[in-house]
Amino acid sequence: MMSNLTGAERGTAMIITGAGVLVGLAMAAVGHGDPMGTHGWIVLAFSALLFFFVGDKVYDPEPAEDRAASYYDDPTKVGIVIALAWAVVGMGMGVWVASQLAWPDLRFDAAWSSFGRIRPVHTSGVIFGFGGNALIATSFHIMQRTSRARMPDQVTPWFVLLGFNLFCIVAASGYLMGVTQSKEYAEPEWYADLWLVVVWVAYFVLYIRTLARRNEPHIYVANWYYLAFILVVAVLHIVNNLAVPASLTGAKSYSAFAGVQDAMTQWWYGHNAVAFFLTSGFLGMLYYFLPKRAKRPIYSYRLSILSFWGIVFFYIWAGSHHLHYTALPHWVQTLGMTFSVMLLVPSWASAGNALMTLNGAWHKVRDDATLRFMMVAAVFYGLSTFEGSFMAIRPVNGLSHYTDWTVGHVHAGAMGWVALISFGSIYALAPVLWRRETMYSWKAVEWHFWLALAGTVIYVFAMWNSGITQGLMWRTYTESGTLAYSFTDTLVAMHPYYIARAFGGLLFLIGACIGAWNVAMTIRRMPSETPELDYPTSSESREPAVPAAE
Amino acid sequence: MDIPHDWFVGFSKSFGLFYLIALSIGITIYAFWPSLGNRFDKAAKSILDDEDGPARGEGFDPEDEPCR
Numbered sequence: 001m002m003s004n005l006t007g008a009e010r011g012t013a014m015i016i017t018g019a020g021v022l023v024g025l026a027m028a029a030v031g032h033g034d035p036m037g038t039h040g041w042i043v044l045a046f047s048a049l050l051f052f053f054v055g056d057k058v059y060d061p062e063p064a065e066d067r068a069a070s071y072y073d074d075p076t077k078v079g080i081v082i083a084l085a086w087a088v089v090g091m092g093m094g095v096w097v098a099s100q101l102a103w104p105d106l107r108f109d110a111a112w113s114s115f116g117r118i119r120p121v122h123t124s125g126v127i128f129g130f131g132g133n134a135l136i137a138t139s140f141h142i143m144q145r146t147s148r149a150r151m152p153d154q155v156t157p158w159f160v161l162l163g164f165n166l167f168c169i170v171a172a173s174g175y176l177m178g179v180t181q182s183k184e185y186a187e188p189e190w191y192a193d194l195w196l197v198v199v200w201v202a203y204f205v206l207y208i209r210t211l212a213r214r215n216e217p218h219i220y221v222a223n224w225y226y227l228a229f230i231l232v233v234a235v236l237h238i239v240n241n242l243a244v245p246a247s248l249t250g251a252k253s254y255s256a257f258a259g260v261q262d263a264m265t266q267w268w269y270g271h272n273a274v275a276f277f278l279t280s281g282f283l284g285m286l287y288y289f290l291p292k293r294a295k296r297p298i299y300s301y302r303l304s305i306l307s308f309w310g311i312v313f314f315y316i317w318a319g320s321h322h323l324h325y326t327a328l329p330h331w332v333q334t335l336g337m338t339f340s341v342m343l344l345v346p347s348w349a350s351a352g353n354a355l356m357t358l359n360g361a362w363h364k365v366r367d368d369a370t371l372r373f374m375m376v377a378a379v380f381y382g383l384s385t386f387e388g389s390f391m392a393i394r395p396v397n398g399l400s401h402y403t404d405w406t407v408g409h410v411h412a413g414a415m416g417w418v419a420l421i422s423f424g425s426i427y428a429l430a431p432v433l434w435r436r437e438t439m440y441s442w443k444a445v446e447w448h449f450w451l452a453l454a455g456t457v458i459y460v461f462a463m464w465n466s467g468i469t470q471g472l473m474w475r476t477y478t479e480s481g482t483l484a485y486s487f488t489d490t491l492v493a494m495h496p497y498y499i500a501r502a503f504g505g506l507l508f509l510i511g512a513c514i515g516a517w518n519v520a521m522t523i524r525r526m527p528s529e530t531p532e533l534d535y536p537t538s539s540e541s542r543e544p545a546v547p548a549a550e
Numbered sequence: 551m552d553i554p555h556d557w558f559v560g561f562s563k564s565f566g567l568f569y570l571i572a573l574s575i576g577i578t579i580y581a582f583w584p585s586l587g588n589r590f591d592k593a594a595k596s597i598l599d600d601e602d603g604p605a606r607g608e609g610f611d612p613e614d615e616p617c618r
Contacts, residue, residue, distance in 0.1 A: 146596070218589070218592065220597055288597060292597060297591075297594035301591065302590055305577070305590075306577065309574065309581075310577075313571075313573050313574045314574070339570075
């Protein structure tokens with residue numbers, strides 16, 4: 001794979017990984033005795049491994065292939081495989097964490113295995129590890145196909161993909177050591193945050209450079225969704241992680257914000273992470289792979305534009321609905337609530353658009369589990385955005401907040417929407433990417449689909465029941481005006497739901513393992529096939545990127 | 551420059567509330583502008599025939615192709 005790099009590119013890669021080794025060594029030296037030191041060793045090992053991986057091929061002959069004749073798919077392939085590995089790890093951690101709630105002895109009494117440490121490994125593992133890698137990999141695929149142009153160079157995509165994974169590894173290992181900023185979905189400490197900024201800027205520049213080389217005048221809507229994902233996540237990440245390190249030789253830092261401003265900044269980040277990490281990029285997947293798989297153009301291109309800008313304009317205000325009944329000014333809460341309800345318009349425009357695209361091709365949905373993944377994902381997207389708008393209404397939030405209902409809502413979105421659209425896209429993508437006729441086992445795709453759907457439904461119903469029970473118990477008063485139930489009473493009432501939740505998660509995990517196995521077998525066992533299509537537009541026929549008149 | 555708190559709140563409650571709504575109205579008008587329909591239709595179809603490849607014969611209907 002590294003033999004496809006030119007000599008100059010191999011040199012650049014070795015300089016970058018060599019610099020990584022030095023940075024890791026420096027972190028290990030100055031951070032000795034602090035978790036930062038351990039992170040230094042991790043950075044060093046990661047960079048050294050890649051250094052030798054490239055170095056091993058440095059004297060190979062220059063690649064002879066004609067770059068203009070094919071897309072650059074090596075990083076996409078690796079990204080898909082890494083995403084599936086993170087899916088198994090992240091969801092496995094989820095099952096463990098859920099089981100700890102049902103059977104607390106599963107903590108095993110170690111510091112690193114306590115709930116507060118492995119829960120962020122689960123959330124970051126699935127959101128950033130699985131979701132992030134799936135987004136980066138599919139974006140590499142889609143940006144090239146919709147532009148009909150190859151990526152401008154072969155080092156940047158590797159830098160983005162592997163740099164992002166270094167961030168994920170530093171984050172996850174930090175949680176186990178107790179390193180955290182205590183900000184939801186933004187737990188990693190300052191040096192990991194700084195590194196992610198570098199990677200993310202490289203990602204944005206790579207995307208723009210590819211678009212600048214395009215042979216297709218119109219920038220297809222999926223690209224807009226991916227670009228919003230990259231750009232807005234950069235802004236959110238930088239602002240929310242503004243912090244002053246307690247010392248340059250340790251992991252601890254203090255937020256630049258205080259009190260309710262800190263909370264507001266965090267949830268402005270947190271909710272827009274849901275919008276732009278967990279929605280926008282995955283809508284990009286939906287708008288590309290669903291029409292592609294169904295072999296039908298999207299029902300309404302106009303609606304896709306409307307919902308894109310709707311998401312951009314409305315989501316920005318919605319974060320304050322996480323802070324109802326707090327010290328946050330009442331009008332800011334009301335504003336967040338109003339915009340959250342308005343969000344129904346762009347959300348349902350996308351969900352409806354996806355379903356209307358399939359209208360008239362339901363026989364394909366019936367026969368093709370891959371398309372069914374995408375269809376059910378669109379349904380769950382519609383359901384969870386409706387639920388989200390509903391829960392953002394202040395009195396509803398009074399019942400739902402701090403209960404398992406919130407957890408159920410998040411998982412309806414994360415499992416039902418984000419994971420299903422990702423798996424559907426991976427099944428659509430893998431044969432194209434590895435030049436195989438089809439997936440290794442369509443039966444395995446069916447099994448995965450039904451396990452994932454059953455797991456999600458069990459999970460979400462368990463959490464609805466548990467959350468509403470919990471919320472009602474917390475607000476039940478006796479005749480003398482005291483609370484009727486102690487907190488422990490509510491825990492006892494939750495127990496059966498916690499078992500059901502762990503079981504639902506287990507089904508989902510088994511499905512993901514089957515998916516990873518199926519992709520691996522597709523790569524190893526399926527005969528290869530050279531497709532007629534799927535090559536960039538040749539440079540001779542290159543039209544100007546923006547014609548004078550369309 | 552020192553921005554007084556009251557002015558800032560007033561600005562947020564007035565301009566801050568409406569500019570995003572105004573932008574949304576603007577983009578709705580753009581998305582549904584009648585003469586742009588052709589361009590959007592072309593864009594929607596662009597991903598389905600997005601690669602160089604052999605020309606398909608007359609009468610080829612992608613709907614007839616079985617799903618894999």
